[in-house]
Amino acid sequence: MRVWQARDVTVTDGLRLGRGFRQGPHQGRHQVRGACHHDCPDTCAWIATVENGQAIRLRGDPDHPLTAGELCPKVNRYLDRVYHPDRLLTPLRRVPGSAKGEAAFEPIGWGEAIGLVAGRLAESVDVYGPETVLPYSFAGTQGLVQMGMMADRFFDALGATRLYRHLCGVTAWLGAAEVHGLPDGMDPEDLRHSRTILLWGTNTLVTNRHLWPTVEAARADGATVVVVDPVRTTTAERADHHVQPRPGTDVALVLGMVHVLERDGHVDRDFLDGYATGADELLASAEPFDPAATEAATGVPAATVEWLATTFATRRPAAVRVLVGLEHRQHGQEAHRALAMLPAVTGAWRDVGGGLCRSTQQYFDRVLLDPVPRRLGAERPRAVNMASLGEVLAGTHRGVPLDPPITAMVVHNCNPATITPDQNAVLAGLVRDDLFTVVLEQFMTDTARYADVVLPATTQVEHLDLMNSWGHLYLSLNRPAIAPVGDALPNTEVFRRLAVAMGLDAPGLADDDETMVRQLLDSDHPWLDGIDLERLDAEGWVRLNVPVGYRPPLDGLVETPDGRLHLGALDPTPGDETPDGARRADPDRVARYPLGLMTRKQHARFLNSHYGGFADHHPRESSRGDRTASGPVLDVHPVDAAARGVADGDLVRVFNDRGSLELPATVVDRVQPGLVAVPFGWWGRGVNALTNPAVGRAIGSAAFHDTLVQVERLAGGPGMPERREQENA
Numbered sequence: 001m002r003v004w005q006a007r008d009v010t011v012t013d014g015l016r017l018g019r020g021f022r023q024g025p026h027q028g029r030h031q032v033r034g035a036c037h038h039d040c041p042d043t044c045a046w047i048a049t050v051e052n053g054q055a056i057r058l059r060g061d062p063d064h065p066l067t068a069g070e071l072c073p074k075v076n077r078y079l080d081r082v083y084h085p086d087r088l089l090t091p092l093r094r095v096p097g098s099a100k101g102e103a104a105f106e107p108i109g110w111g112e113a114i115g116l117v118a119g120r121l122a123e124s125v126d127v128y129g130p131e132t133v134l135p136y137s138f139a140g141t142q143g144l145v146q147m148g149m150m151a152d153r154f155f156d157a158l159g160a161t162r163l164y165r166h167l168c169g170v171t172a173w174l175g176a177a178e179v180h181g182l183p184d185g186m187d188p189e190d191l192r193h194s195r196t197i198l199l200w201g202t203n204t205l206v207t208n209r210h211l212w213p214t215v216e217a218a219r220a221d222g223a224t225v226v227v228v229d230p231v232r233t234t235t236a237e238r239a240d241h242h243v244q245p246r247p248g249t250d251v252a253l254v255l256g257m258v259h260v261l262e263r264d265g266h267v268d269r270d271f272l273d274g275y276a277t278g279a280d281e282l283l284a285s286a287e288p289f290d291p292a293a294t295e296a297a298t299g300v301p302a303a304t305v306e307w308l309a310t311t312f313a314t315r316r317p318a319a320v321r322v323l324v325g326l327e328h329r330q331h332g333q334e335a336h337r338a339l340a341m342l343p344a345v346t347g348a349w350r351d352v353g354g355g356l357c358r359s360t361q362q363y364f365d366r367v368l369l370d371p372v373p374r375r376l377g378a379e380r381p382r383a384v385n386m387a388s389l390g391e392v393l394a395g396t397h398r399g400v401p402l403d404p405p406i407t408a409m410v411v412h413n414c415n416p417a418t419i420t421p422d423q424n425a426v427l428a429g430l431v432r433d434d435l436f437t438v439v440l441e442q443f444m445t446d447t448a449r450y451a452d453v454v455l456p457a458t459t460q461v462e463h464l465d466l467m468n469s470w471g472h473l474y475l476s477l478n479r480p481a482i483a484p485v486g487d488a489l490p491n492t493e494v495f496r497r498l499a500v501a502m503g504l505d506a507p508g509l510a511d512d513d514e515t516m517v518r519q520l521l522d523s524d525h526p527w528l529d530g531i532d533l534e535r536l537d538a539e540g541w542v543r544l545n546v547p548v549g550y551r552p553p554l555d556g557l558v559e560t561p562d563g564r565l566h567l568g569a570l571d572p573t574p575g576d577e578t579p580d581g582a583r584r585a586d587p588d589r590v591a592r593y594p595l596g597l598m599t600r601k602q603h604a605r606f607l608n609s610h611y612g613g614f615a616d617h618h619p620r621e622s623s624r625g626d627r628t629a630s631g632p633v634l635d636v637h638p639v640d641a642a643a644r645g646v647a648d649g650d651l652v653r654v655f656n657d658r659g660s661l662e663l664p665a666t667v668v669d670r671v672q673p674g675l676v677a678v679p680f681g682w683w684g685r686g687v688n689a690l691t692n693p694a695v696g697r698a699i700g701s702a703a704f705h706d707t708l709v710q711v712e713r714l715a716g717g718p719g720m721p722e723r724r725e726q727e728n729a
C-alpha cells in the first residue's frame, strides 16, 4: 500500500511518477486536459489553465467533435465551485449532543476521521454483521475510478449489503435489453444522416445539449425533428413537430403506430424474417389500436398517429432517440421495450442514421472491466434497491423485513436527501440515532447535514479518472490539474485508507488510481486496440474503434440467446399512479389526487442536485428579487388553475399522502390539463417528498413521474417576474 500524504500531496500523487505523468511546473502557466465528470451524456473534454498551482481557466476542448470548445451553463464556471467559500475542506464530526440534520459539526484531522469511521464500521461488522453496512452511492462523478471502482472492492471485501444503483438508465437498459440482449444502439453521431428523428421523452436541448448541433445539421439537410413528450419542452418548441401524449401512454402510442404500419404495408417483412422473432405477437397486440382507439388511449389525434407512423416508415433514415426521462415510470421498462421494437418493424436499422439511438454506456461496459473478482454465488451479500432507501432505513425492503437491519451507511457521489423518491421517508431514516452515517462530499448538502462524519472530497480538477460516456463513443482521460483543495481526498484514497485501518486484505485494495485506469484499459477487445493510458494522455480523448456507421443488429451484435431481436406482444397499461392508470386501478386515489406530477430536469444551470444550493445557478424567474426566497415553481395548466381559483403567482400547496410542498404557481399551457410539473434538483425544498418510490419489476428505477397530487390555492402571490421561462434560464 502506497503511503498517501494529504498535506504534501502533489498533483500526480494519484499517478505514479516517472511515466510522463509528472504534474506541470508549479511556477508559471500550463494547460491540463481533462473531461467533465457530471452525470450527463455529453462528457465534454476540457482544458484547464493552471498558473502557480491555481486553476484560472476552464474551457471546452475546441478539437473534441462534440464538445467543440463549449462546455455548458452548468460548468462554464466550474472553477467557482472548486474554490467556493462553502467548499468542505476538512473532515468533520457531528458535535456531540447535536441533532442529526442540524449540521452542527467540528473539524477533525484525517487520522482521527479514518479511525472513527473504521472503528464504527468494524463494530457494525463484528456486532451486527457485515450486511448491516449499506454503501449508498451514485453518479456524482461518473469517472470510472472515482465513481465506484475502489469503493466496490472495499464494500465487497467487507461483505456489506449491495446496492442496486438503478435510479438512472437501468430501466431503459432493461427494456431495450429484452429486445436486443445487450443493447448498444446507434452511434449518436450517425443522427447526422437521419431524415426523421423522433426525440422520444428526452429534452435534448437541456439535458444533452451537445447532441443538438448534430440534430440541427441533419435538419439543415432536410431532417424532420419530432418531439414526443407530454410537456412542451424547450426542445419541443425548437422541433418541427410536437406530439403530446398523456403521461405514461407511450406504449399505446407505439401500438397505434405499429397498427398503421401494418395496415399501410410499411412493415419490413424481410427484415423481421431475417433478424427478429415475435413479430406476429406484436402485430396482434397492435390490432385493436386503430388511430381512433389510439387517440382515446393517448390523447394524440388520430391523424397525428397516422402521420407519425408514415413519416417514420417513409422519411428515411429514421431514428428514435431515447434517454432516461421516459423510464421514470412504473412501466418505463415496457415503454423502452416498445421503442426498441419500432425500428425493427420498419427495418429502420438498414440505413446508417436509422434505428434506436440510446445511451452508449453499453459500448463501454463491454470493454472496460474491473479485473478484480467479486464475491459470487452463495457468498454474495443481499442487495437492496437505492430507490427504496426510505423503506430500507425503516427496516424492510419491498415489504420484507431486513434482518439484520442497517446500522451504518456510507454515502459518496450521492445526495439521497434530495434525489431519492419519498424524501420524507428518507429523512426519517437519516435522522435515526442508531444509524452511523458517513458522507463523502464537496459541499454541505442536505444529506451531509445528517451525517455523523463528513469527509471532504476532491473535485474533478483535483483527481485522476477515466471517463466513458453515455452520449457518444469517446473515451477521455481526466488528468488532475491542481493539488487537492484544503484537505480534500479522492474517494479512492478514502477507501484505501479505510481498508488499511480495518485490516482488510483483499485483491486490489492497495491499487493506486493510475493502476486502476490501466486495469480498465487492459483489454483484448478490438474496440480498445491501440488505446492505452499513454495515448489518452497525449491526445486527451479517443473514439472507441467501433466501425463508423455501425448498425448493431446488421453487424452481428444481437446478444439474445438465439441472436435475433425479440419482439412480442406489448402491454399498454398505464402506471397505477398516473391519472389514466388510477382511474382503472384506484378510483379513490384519483378522486383525491387527480393531477399527475412530473419532476424532471428543467434548469440549464442545474445538474441533478449539484447546483440547487448555489444562488447564482438559480433561474432568475423563481428568485422574485430576493435570493433567499428563490425556489421551485409549480407549472399548472390554465384549465386546472381556473378550476382551483389559482392565478399566476399565487402561493399553492401541492400534496399527496407522502408529503406536501408550498410554492408559487405559474399558469402555463406548457403542461397539459391534468398534469403539473415542478423542477427537480433544488435543495431543501422537497419535490421528492411527493414522488413515488415504486420500482416496476424489483430492479430498475423508481416511478418518479407516476405521482398523483392535488393542488390548492393558499394565498395570492406578489406576482411573478415578467419572464417565466423556468425551462431554460
Ligand SMILES: Nc1nc2c(c(=O)[nH]1)N[C@H]1C(S)=C(S)[C@@H](COP(=O)(O)OP(=O)(O)OC[C@H]3O[C@@H](n4cnc5c(=O)[nH]c(N)nc54)[C@H](O)[C@@H]3O)O[C@H]1N2
Pocket: 037, 039, 138, 139, 140, 141, 146, 167, 168, 169, 324, 328, 412, 413, 414, 415, 416, 419, 420, 421, 440, 441, 442, 443, 445, 457, 458, 459, 460, 491, 599, 600, 601, 607, 608, 609, 610, 680, 687, 688, 691, 704
Ligand atoms: N424527482 C426526481 N428525482 C430524480 C430524478 C428526476 O428526474 N426527478 N432523476 C434521477 C436521476 S436520473 C439521477 S441520475 C439521480 C442523481 O442523483 P445523484 O447522483 O445523487 O445526484 P448529483 O447531484 O449528480 O450528485 C450527488 C453529489 O455528488 C457529489 N460529488 C460530485 N463529485 C464527487 C466526487 O468526486 N466525490 C464525492 N464524494 N462526491 C462527489 C456532488 O457534490 C453532489 O452533491 O437523481 C434521480 N432523482
Ligand SMILES: Nc1nc2c(c(=O)[nH]1)N[C@H]1C(S)=C(S)[C@@H](COP(=O)(O)OP(=O)(O)OC[C@H]3O[C@@H](n4cnc5c(=O)[nH]c(N)nc54)[C@H](O)[C@@H]3O)O[C@H]1N2
Pocket: 039, 040, 041, 168, 200, 201, 202, 203, 204, 206, 207, 208, 228, 229, 230, 231, 233, 245, 246, 247, 248, 249, 250, 323, 324, 325, 326, 329, 598, 600, 601, 602, 603, 604, 605, 606, 607, 608, 609, 681, 705
Ligand atoms: N441541465 C441538465 N442536464 C442534465 C441533467 C440535469 O439535471 N440538468 N441531468 C442529467 C441526467 S442524470 C440525466 S438521467 C439526463 C436525463 O435526460 P432526459 O431523459 O432527456 O431528461 P428528463 O428531464 O429526465 O426527461 C426527458 C423528458 O421525458 C419526458 N417524459 C416524462 N414522462 C414521459 C412519458 O410518459 N412519455 C414521454 N414521451 N415523455 C415523458 C419529460 O417531460 C421530459 O421532458 O439528463 C442529464 N442532463
Ligand code: SF4
Pocket: 036, 037, 038, 040, 041, 042, 043, 044, 071, 072, 073, 074, 075, 209, 210, 607
Ligand atoms: S455537464 Fe454535460 S454539457 Fe456540461 S460540461 Fe459537463 S458533460 Fe458537458
Ligand SMILES: [Mo]
Pocket: 039, 167, 168, 169, 324
Ligand atoms: Mo440520471
